[in-house]
Amino acid sequence: MLQFFPAAAQAPAGNSLLGIVVPLVIMFAVFYFLLIRPNQKKQKTRTSMLNALKKGDKIVTIGGLHGTIVELTDDVVVLRVNDVTKLTFDRNAISHSINTSTETA
Known part of the structure; x- marks a missing residue:
């Protein structure tokens, strides 16, 4: 009888499981x-x-509009x-706050 797959080419079952799990x-x-942790840190x-915003803060929206907060809700x-x-903008449309502490009053 002809064998198409030699017995030496077959790997033991225990070694095969380890060879699959470790790369995963x-x-x-x-x-x-590289992906999940930096995104969680950025989102935090x-x-x-966004939670620290208050009236009078100078901000920039995602679209690049500069303005000062007059009213603020949730x-x-x-x-x-x-x-x-x-x-009027959605609160999530705010890109970043401009630091006003360096300006003189």
Whole structure:
């Protein structure tokens, strides 16, 4: 009888399981440290910045609009863009806050 697969080419079952699990664990660790963890850290920083907003803060929206916060609720922010123009934005549309502590009053 002809054998198409020689017996020497077959690996033991215990070694095969270890050969499958270890690369998967290493791949998950790489994805966690390169993708998941930095995104969680960035999201935590953004959430704390949004929670720390108060009236009078100067901010920049995601679209690049600069303004000063006039009114603030849980979901909505009203910005004063110039002396008469007030615009309403979703709170999540705020990109970052401009540090006003370096300016002189």
